[in-house]
Amino acid sequence: MELAEQIAMRFHFWYESLAPKYDYATRKESHVEWDQVPENNRSLMVAVARQVADEFAICETEEAVDTTPNTASAKSCDYCSEPDDALGSICKKCLQRFMERSA
DSSP: OOHHHHHHHHHHHHHHHHGGGGTOOOOGGGSSOGGGSOHHHHHHHHHHHHHHHHHHHHHHHHHHHOOOOOGGGOOBOTTTOSBOOSBTTBOHHHHHHHHHHHO
């Protein structure tokens, strides 16, 4: 399973799981397991996850090219404190471990 689909699947799970805590009711049709989500909806979520991941990859490349030291913007993974090399506040290694445990 590609990373974009894994991200979309986990997003779906957490979105549906957390919605009640925010006094939000999701649609009855979408409150199903990932494999029961309608194909067009699932494909859309995977496409969005792929696009977002691509945007982070572009940003990561641009940051790598920028040689201006800026310690104020230094980031690290919220889980292992290693320098963040991927998606916002989680590094690729921790994201992969999370996805493996969630599968």
